[in-house]
Structure formats: structure tokens, C-alpha cells
Amino acid sequence: xxxxxxxxxxxxxxxVAIPGxxxxxxxxxxxxxALDAVGAAAGFAIDWTELVVGGAGIDAHGVAIRPxxxxxxxxxxxxxxxxxxxxxxxxxxxxxxxxxxxxALRGGLGLFANLRPVTVxxxxxxASPLRPELLDGVDMLIVRELTGGLYFGDRTEATGAxxxxxxxxxxxYADDEIARVVRLAFELAGQRRGRVTSVDKANVLATSRLWxxxxxxxxxxxxxxxxxxxxxxxxxMQIVRSPAAFDVLVTENLFGDILSDEASxxxxxxxxxxxxxxxxxxxxxxxxxxxxxxxxxxxxIAGRDLANPIGTILSGAMLLRWSLGRGDAxxxxxxxxxxxxxxxxxxxxxxxxxxxxxDGSTRVGTIGMTAxxxxxxxxxxxxxxxxAARTP
Ligand code: IPM
Ligand code: MG
Numbered sequence: 001x002x003x004x005x006x007x008x009x010x011x012x013x014x015x016v017a018i019p020g021x022x023x024x025x026x027x028x029x030x031x032x033x034a035l036d037a038v039g040a041a042a043g044f045a046i047d048w049t050e051l052v053v054g055g056a057g058i059d060a061h062g063v064a065i066r067p068x069x070x071x072x073x074x075x076x077x078x079x080x081x082x083x084x085x086x087x088x089x090x091x092x093x094x095x096x097x098x099x100x101x102x103x104a105l106r107g108g109l110g111l112f113a114n115l116r117p118v119t120v121x122x123x124x125x126x127a128s129p130l131r132p133e134l135l136d137g138v139d140m141l142i143v144r145e146l147t148g149g150l151y152f153g154d155r156t157e158a159t160g161a162x163x164x165x166x167x168x169x170x171x172x173y174a175d176d177e178i179a180r181v182v183r184l185a186f187e188l189a190g191q192r193r194g195r196v197t198s199v200d201k202a203n204v205l206a207t208s209r210l211w212x213x214x215x216x217x218x219x220x221x222x223x224x225x226x227x228x229x230x231x232x233x234x235x236x237m238q239i240v241r242s243p244a245a246f247d248v249l250v251t252e253n254l255f256g257d258i259l260s261d262e263a264s265x266x267x268x269x270x271x272x273x274x275x276x277x278x279x280x281x282x283x284x285x286x287x288x289x290x291x292x293x294x295x296x297x298x299x300x301i302a303g304r305d306l307a308n309p310i311g312t313i314l315s316g317a318m319l320l321r322w323s324l325g326r327g328d329a330x331x332x333x334x335x336x337x338x339x340x341x342x343x344x345x346x347x348x349x350x351x352x353x354x355x356x357x358x359d360g361s362t363r364v365g366t367i368g369m370t371a372x373x374x375x376x377x378x379x380x381x382x383x384x385x386x387x388a389a390r391t392p
Contacts (some may be wrong), residue, residue: 011044013285013324016076020054021089021098022297023307024082031080031316034333038320038375040182040230042329049076052082054098055297060334065101070108077283078323079105079290080316083297103277106146111128111277111290113181115188115318116260118243120267121341127268127350130240137244138266141192143185144256146277148177149207151201151253175209178214185250186222192247196227199235199251199259211252229374232259239263260294269349270295271308274315276322286325305365308347310337313373328379336376345372 009098017032019025032048039046052060052067064084073079084098105111120128120135128135153170182198189196198215200208212229219227230238232255238245239259243266251259264270271293293311301307312338321330344361347369351361364372 012047013044013078014047014049014076015319016073016079017048017050018053018079018081018084018100018101019050019056020082020084020297021056021086022083022296022299022302023295024054024084025194026303026305026307026366027293027306027309027312028082030366031082031312033370034313034336034374034377035080035307035316035320037217038329038333038336038379039375041332041379042326043379044329053081054099054205055086055089057101058089058098059094063096063100064098065104070104073105073290074109074288077285078288078319079109080319081105081290081292082312083293083295085297086299086302088299103151105290106277107152109288109290110147110279110281112147112177112279113184113277114146114256115276115278116142116144116256116263116273116294117318118142118260118263118267118273121272121338121340123223123344124268124272124350127352128266130243130266134243135266136240139193140243140263141180141188141248142248142256142260142263143188143248144249144260145173145177145181145250145252146256147253148173149253157260171205171207173210175210175214178211179218182211182215182218182250183221185248186218186225186227189225190222194225195247196225197235197246197249198227198229199232199249199255200229201232201255203231204233207252215250235259236262240265264294269308271311271347271349272314273311274318275315276315276318278322283323286321286323289319289323291323305367306348307366307369308349309366310373313337313370332377332379333373334380336373339376340369340372343372343376345356345369 019028053065057064089098118140120138125132125135150169150171153172155169158165158167185196200211201210202212229337264273275294278287281288317330317333320326345364346361
């Protein structure tokens with residue numbers, strides 16, 4: 001049989017692209033380019049569907065996201081998102097806000113766990129304000145609960161005259177909501193260094209006392225993993241005092257939001273960090289999920305070829321690994337990012353202001369950094385059959 005006789009066996013995956021607002025379109029274009037390139041090298045192709053969501057969705061359709069957009073995301077293998085929000089849609093009295101798109105996707109798709117890995121690339125140690133010796137060995141995974149807590153609780157907005165206004169947000173967690181995310185943290189810790197730190201405010205909050213009890217119960221299922229509990233305030237301090245001590249951190253929605261921005265300082269820039277949001281649903285290829293950098297829409301630098309695309313590209317690597325079962329391509333993409341950094345390519349956020357330009361570094365924009373990464377993609381083919389493997 002010649003190649004021409006053979007049916008086209010190139011695996012194809014369906015990914016929804018949501019560029020969003022601000023630098024979202026800049027970084028998502030970079031991420032798509034990287035995923036297409038690694039797919040070409042590894043022997044698969046991506047069918048992209050683009051959705052207009054966030055502030056752009058408000059402008060186009062009057063709402064941040066439409067129910068049919070959520071359905072398109074549900075039907076795809078994975079969702080790849082840039083960023084949403086910006087000053088144009090910031091009116092606090094408005095009933096439509098770009099961020100509502102994130103909550104509709106997280107809640108609607110049941111993406112209850114947000115995984116935010118924090119590592120420090122050796123050549124970026126000088127980009128962090130922390131002393132180099134503190135960064136040695138930092139490799140933590142923050143697992144943030146994503147569909148409960150204050151973000152999804154009942155709230156009342158302030159009305160009335162100054163002096164008589166009040167507002168409320170409700171913090172509620174059911175034990176099964178806690179158990180499923182804590183269980184995932186334990187499973188992941190079992191594949192890492194075997195330590196889970198559960199973060200709460202059990203000295204004050206009833207939800208935290210429940211969280212702690214449930215974490216202790218789940219721990220019984222994982223005798224090989226060590227659990228400790230930390231109060232969120234003390235944990236915030238420890239993240240900058242001894243960050244290498246952490247393996248997997250698991251915590252509720254708002255604490256996870258705050259601690260992950262804090263932890264990003266270790267990596268040198270918020271622009272470096274990827275995230276994956278996953279739930280229980282599987283497709284034929286892997287876990288259904290949504291992948292986005294942890295940075296926001298940074299409207300001040302939007303459209304100016306300044307944004308660091310690495311957080312988005314590394315989110316793409318997580319997408320390959322978790323949702324498509326393409327660990328080969330994920331490894332190749334992460335290695336390419338590492339090589340581009342080793343070779344001195346730096347976006348503006350990675351160059352300390354007082355030492356710009358750094359010796360031996362090449363200052364690049366979003367497009368230049370993406371090109372440097374794409375140029376360094378090399379797939380290691382263990383055996384030809386492995387490349388066409390379809391199992392997750
Ligand atoms: C994040 C962001 C969002 C959040 C905002 C944009 C609503 O900060 O993904 O961390 O708070 O979850
Ligand atoms: Mg945040």
C-alpha cells in the first residue's frame with residue numbers, strides 16, 4: 001500500500017478558542033500558533049472554533065457569553081482562553097460584566113478544580129524580587145476550588161443613600177464539593193512529592209472547619225500522601241518565606257485566587273503562569289477542560305506586541321496533556337519554552353528594569369517570543385506507533 005492509498009489517519013482535535021479582551025487576542029494567537037506547530041511536528045491537527053466572549057461578547061451580543069457559546073465549549077475537546085475584562089466594561093452599576101463569561105464557563109461546564117503550577121525557570125531567578133536561594137527547588141501546584149464559595153454564593157448589592165447602604169456575599173461549601181477537589185489534590189500529590197497542604201481559615205470560618213474535617217477524611221484514602229493544614233494568612237507568609245517547602249496546595253476559591261497571584265511572583269512574572277480548569281467529565285481523549293494564563297487582560301499593553309505569551313503557551317501544553325492525552329507534544333512544547341528562555345529570549349516583563357537590556361538576552365515581543373519557541377519544538381519519537389496513539 002502506498003501513502004496515497006491510505007486513508008488520512010491524522011488525529012484531529014476540536015478546540016474552542018476564546019481570545020477575549022485586552023491582551024487576550026495577542027496571547028491566544030501566540031498559543032494557537034504554538035499548538036498548530038507542535039501538532040504538525042507530532043502528527044496531529046487542530047480544528048479551531050473561535051467564540052466572541054467577555055467584553056467583546058457584550059459589544060457583539062449584549063452579554064458576556066450566550067448559552068449557545070457554553071454549549072459549543074461543551075461539545076469541543078477543550079477550551080483555550082486568552083483573558084476577559086477591561087476598563088470599557090468596568091461600570092460597577094452595570095448588570096453585564098465580562099467576568100460573567102468565566103463564571104458561566106466554570107460553573108456551566110462543571111470545572112471545579114483550577115490547577116496552577118508554579119515553577120521557577122533557572123535563568124529567570126533574577127527576574128523575581130525574592131532572594132535567589134529562596135527560589136531553589138520551587139515546584140508547587142496550587143489546586144483552587146473553582147465553582148463554589150463566595151464567587152457562586154448569593155449576594156446582595158448595595159442600594160440606598162450613603163450611610164444606609166449594605167451589601168453581602170455568601171460563603172457556602174457542601175462536603176462533596178470539598179471532597180472532590182481535595183481528592184484530586186491528593187491524586188496529583190501521589191504523582192509528585194506526596195505532600196498536600198490544605199489552606200483554610202478554620203480559626204474563624206465555619207466553611208473552613210468543614211473543609212478541614214473533609215480534608216482529614218479524604219486523607220484516609222491516601223496513606224502514602226502526607227497532609228498538613230495551614231491557615232491562609234500564615235500560608236501567604238510562608239509562600240514568600242520558604243516557597244520550596246510546598247508541593248500541592250489545595251484551597252477554596254477566593255483564597256486560591258489570592259495565593260496564586262502571590263505565588264506568581266516566584267516565577268518572575270505573572271505572564272509566565274499557566275492554568276487548567278477541569279472537572280469530572282471525560283471525552284474520548286482525556287479530561288474536558290478550559291486552559292488560560294493566570295494573568296488578566298492588561299488593557300494598557302493590548303495590541304502592542306508586548307504581552308508575554310508563555311503563560312498561554314504553557315496553558316496549551318497543559319491542554320495537550322490533560323484534555324488530549326498528548327503528553328509527547330506537551331513535553332515538546334514545555335521543552336521549547338525552556339530552550340527559548342535558556343537562549344536568552346525575554347519579553348519586557350522578564351527584564352528587570354534596572355538592568356535592561358541584560359547581558360546576552362534578546363528583547364522580543366509577543367510574536368518574537370512565540371517564533372523563538374516554535375523554532376525550538378522538537379518531538380522525540382520513541383517509536384513511530386507512539387505518535388499515532390489515540391489513548392489518553
Ligand atoms: C482568575 C481571575 C478571575 C478570578 C477574575 C478575572 C474574575 O482573577 O482567574 O484568577 O477571580 O477568578
Ligand atoms: Mg485571579
